[in-house]
Amino acid sequence: MKPKSKSKSEKKTSTIAAPTTASSTPSEFSFSIARIAVSQICQSVGFRATQLSALETLTHVATKYLQAIASSASFAAASSNRTQCNLFDIIESLHDLHSIHGFAGASTLHKTNYCLLGSSILVGLADFVEHTTETPFTRPIPRLENSAEELAEKQLDQSISIGMVRGPHVPRWLPEFPDRSRCDVGLVDKRRKGEELWENCLEERKIGGNVSEIGNGGAVTKMELAQKRGKVRFRIGVGVEEEEKKFREEGRVGLGVNSKSGVCKGGKRVCLDREKCGNGFKNCKILLQSADDDVDNGDENLPPI
Amino acid sequence: MNHSQQSNEAKHDDDAALSEFLASLMDYTPTIPDELVEHYLGKSGFQCPDVRLIRLVAVATQKFVAEVANDALQQCKARQASIIKDKRDKQQKDKRLILTMEDLSKALHEHGVNVKHQEYFADSPSTGMDPASRDE
Numbered sequence: 395m396k397p398k399s400k401s402k403s404e405k406k407t408s409t410i411a412a413p414t415t416a417s418s419t420p421s422e423f424s425f426s427i428a429r430i431a432v433s434q435i436c437q438s439v440g441f442r443a444t445q446l447s448a449l450e451t452l453t454h455v456a457t458k459y460l461q462a463i464a465s466s467a468s469f470a471a472a473s474s475n476r477t478q479c480n481l482f483d484i485i486e487s488l489h490d491l492h493s494i495h496g497f498a499g500a501s502t503l504h505k506t507n508y509c510l511l512g513s514s515i516l517v518g519l520a521d522f523v524e525h526t527t528e529t530p531f532t533r534p535i536p537r538l539e540n541s542a543e544e545l546a547e548k549q550l551d552q553s554i555s556i557g558m559v560r561g562p563h564v565p566r567w568l569p570e571f572p573d574r575s576r577c578d579v580g581l582v583d584k585r586r587k588g589e590e591l592w593e594n595c596l597e598e599r600k601i602g603g604n605v606s607e608i609g610n611g612g613a614v615t616k617m618e619l620a621q622k623r624g625k626v627r628f629r630i631g632v633g634v635e636e637e638e639k640k641f642r643e644e645g646r647v648g649l650g651v652n653s654k655s656g657v658c659k660g661g662k663r664v665c666l667d668r669e670k671c672g673n674g675f676k677n678c679k680i681l682l683q684s685a686d687d688d689v690d691n692g693d694e695n696l697p698p699i
Numbered sequence: 700m701n702h703s704q705q706s707n708e709a710k711h712d713d714d715a716a717l718s719e720f721l722a723s724l725m726d727y728t729p730t731i732p733d734e735l736v737e738h739y740l741g742k743s744g745f746q747c748p749d750v751r752l753i754r755l756v757a758v759a760t761q762k763f764v765a766e767v768a769n770d771a772l773q774q775c776k777a778r779q780a781s782i783i784k785d786k787r788d789k790q791q792k793d794k795r796l797i798l799t800m801e802d803l804s805k806a807l808h809e810h811g812v813n814v815k816h817q818e819y820f821a822d823s824p825s826t827g828m829d830p831a832s833r834d835e
Contacts, residue, residue: 427735480747522765
């Protein structure tokens with residue numbers, strides 16, 4: 395067991411350095427950096443060598459510790475309606491994490507007069523900073539500059555700083571509206587296939603005056619038809635046909651009118667003058683607005699029965 | 700009245716010490732680099748523009764790791780001291796301070812982390828088996 399670890403420890407520097415260069419994914423990269431940092435701390439404590447597995451375990455614990463502080467602090471911030479963490483959140487999270495080990499003043503944490511800033515953990519950290527020799531990380535870590543996100547951020551900031559006026563309701567991450575002066579109206583006006591912008595169509599109609607417009611002072615203008623409409627045919631009351639035939643044979647005009655509905659066959663508007671309607675269709679005054687071949691004859695030859 | 704004044708003074712002292720400490724963090728460079736801390740903090744949803752607070756977290760982590768390593772070192776030293784004298788001469792060459800899994804797991808146990816490590820890794824599936832059964 396021993397000689398094995400010895401041989402490993404002799405190779406320590408080389409074994410640690412190797413995976414750093416080979417790591418590709420960001421998590422591996424960050425982990426290998428953390429491993430170097432942890433091994434530096436171990437060295438400063440007094441260790442001369444390490445088992446690789448032990449070092450990896452300690453690094454894992456260290457990263458988990460970091461993440462535990464972060465999640466606990468962000469939870470504390472979120473529970474008091476903030477998105478950014480402050481000193482108090484960090485102290486709270488440190489208290490949470492150290493509650494297993496115990497610390498001075500832990501029993502008085504929840505008293506009303508307790509001041510978080512006087513926490514013994516904070517004092518311990520201050521002592522640590524004061525009394526341990528500074529061992530900075532071996533080499534500077536290059537920040538990823540010119541990454542896509544940062545560029546986008548920069549552009550956003552620039553566009554905002556230029557002084558484009560945007561309402562407070564517009565989210566910051568949305569792009570700006572196009573500049574009004576740059577928009578060439580002539581270009582936009584005529585599209586390839588005779589399509590037109592919706593607002594232009596609207597204007598034309600307004601000129602025509604045929605569109606009823608709601609919203610101008612709440613007044614609803616009169617709706618008129620632009621042209622004479624074509625004929626429309628439809629039949630209602632098919633079952634009455636036989637009866638109608640009878641009528642015709644007898645020389646009377648039925649027009650397929652179902653007297654109850656007041657609508658007749660042939661798409662005509664038929665007004666039945668109720669006053670003169672004595673017995674059935676006897677004295678019907680029939681107004682035909684537009685002619686239809688079938689009924690035309692009947693109209694002209696309307697026999698006074 | 701007197702008591703409250705005293706406590707107020709104590710608070711003022713605390714504040715002064717704290718602001719001094721935070722100011723000193725600006726000059727102090729922790730072993731764990733800021734970039735790494737920011738990466739892990741950002742991963743867990745921690746947002747903070749203040750460099751001092753990020754350094755504070757870095758210092759806290761560094762202190763934690765240093766404590767664990769120190770405990771492991773004490774374990775290591777104690778184990779080496781307990782070896783019988785005649786053997787010690789033999790192993791004098793090996794008396795180096797090595798961070799081993801054994802010491803580390805003991806040290807981490809005090810901090811509430813249970814590390815279970817396999818005793819050994821077998822080279823092949825038949826390594827640990829009875830020689831008699833292996834023949835069959």
